[in-house]
Amino acid sequence: MERLMGVETEYAVNAQGQYDAESNREQQLWLFMDLARREQPYLRDFGPGMFLENGARFYVDCGSHPEFSTPECADPWEVVRYILAGEEMLSGLAAKFNAGEGEDALTFFKCNVDYSGAGTTWGCHESYLHRMNPEKLSAEIIPHLVSRIIYTGAGGFDSLSSGLSFTLSPRVPHLGKVVSEHSTHERGLFHTKDESLSSGGFHRLHLICGESLCSQTAMWLKVATTALVVAMAEAGVRFSEVVGLRAPLTALKGFAFNTECKAEALVVNGKWMTAIEIQRFYLERAEKHLRASFMPAWAKEACREWRLMLERLDKGPEAVKTTLDWAIKLALYKDYARRQGFDWQQLPHWTYVHNSLRSALQIANYDEKSISIESVVGPGSPILYEVERLEPYLRKHGLSWGGLSQFLQLRRQLLEIDTRFGQLGGKGIFAELSRQGVLAHEIEGIDDISAAMKRPPAAGRARLRGQTVKRFAYDRENYECDWQGVWDRRNGLVLDLSDPFTNVEKWLRLDDKKEDRYAIIPDGLRERIRYLEEGRYYYY
């Protein structure tokens, strides 16, 4: 059975030179978008963004960061290919921008959390088209979303901690609910947004709990396994009666902070299961239904790779240390800490000490930035009681106050390193290692990225959208584009793309009888039609 899916990725921005102030970043991004408009064939969306000739959308999202949405894709290879095509485009534009503005004037990063202390997280949202009742889907898919982080985790540090707590998934501390309608606060494992962006009774599962990844294997598995779970759940296969989690968020946190993948979580029948065991349960259900008509053609290949990955994870992080984002990072960061004179096992102790000092300073109404670490731990410390309380703890773990400033220096460096791991434009740590051939993350079939920058996927409405963008980009003042249509304002026509699987170019006249027109126009587009009718166009 055909399935459609896609991924939106938010990219962090670093600005140097005249744009380094946070307040200037928005201005800088608009200049960057101006450059993108000059360089790329596009049609405007109904906001300040662009639909591209490969069917994708590129825009600046709330919070002033660039975001790239892949076109609707038919399989996980396509999803990865179009993510990479978006990054190639972004990198190329940044290189051109910086040629005029100065090297490193603008840098983009594929990272998931902001380590400045602002508590920001950048999203990587997944969309899966389905026809199931969304309320029933949540129970069936939540154990998968919780346990898949053993291979979908980006790795990094808990950005809400003032120490160094390595986690498989830095997004996890920012997920506060099991189910939520929000995406900028109280984020949920399961997002209830059900904006289908299509007609015909489809729903769109919109997941915001995932992370942007560098490893092709991790990206591919994330999309492939989740699409299979959605396909099975839609067909009535039930998982929750066996692997339903008693406390999904507790389980998620337990899995996220255990790099051996041995943490266990309580499931509905009173058993304790590891993330690998939960994943294996989903996998075995998928293998059992491989020949079912509701499974996509690529299911067999997906199950084979899924199984191999779980077998490798069973052997511990060493077995995946050149393949999965989090395991690559863990190996590199441990090595870096060792070279700086730190045993990785000491970091939780330093984290405890630093968090304790920070809390005590807050209680004593001290801004930690206004006082040096030497003053905090010296004889005149404003929190001497806490310093004295922590001394036996330090001694017990073979540490001394003299090491605290080195730990804080290591912390700052590792946080920068983690941000730069996914730097775009060839200068990132991951990109450098991949280029040197010391990683094992690539997937056969993820090729022709340059072609994917210009060509839409072969199936579904993305093909028609991309072709239409290409055809009318020269005349773009008269067109606007959306996921569900292309709007020809001059002639009062709309290309109907509300059927996500359509492959027929069907232009409808907007001055048809109103009832008829509304009958064919999905709910989400009615407001936009009114904009067109009332002449309230956006210009950018």
Place this chain on the structure above:
Amino acid sequence: MRFLQRDRDEREAQQQPQQQTPEAAPGSNLNELRLAGEEFLAAGFDAISKSLSGDSEAFLASTKQQGGQ
């Protein structure tokens, strides 16, 4: 589909506990795996050293952002 170099990773993980055995002689497959592991870490350290700005605090501050989903 073929995951490049996966076999190397798996062999390395399986054979790590046996590194002290007499079979771990120079020139053996195990030795090659150990060298590959060292090569990976050395390349990683080199890439990290090249990427660091020299003022991590300033770098992190200039990446600060209030929004994001």
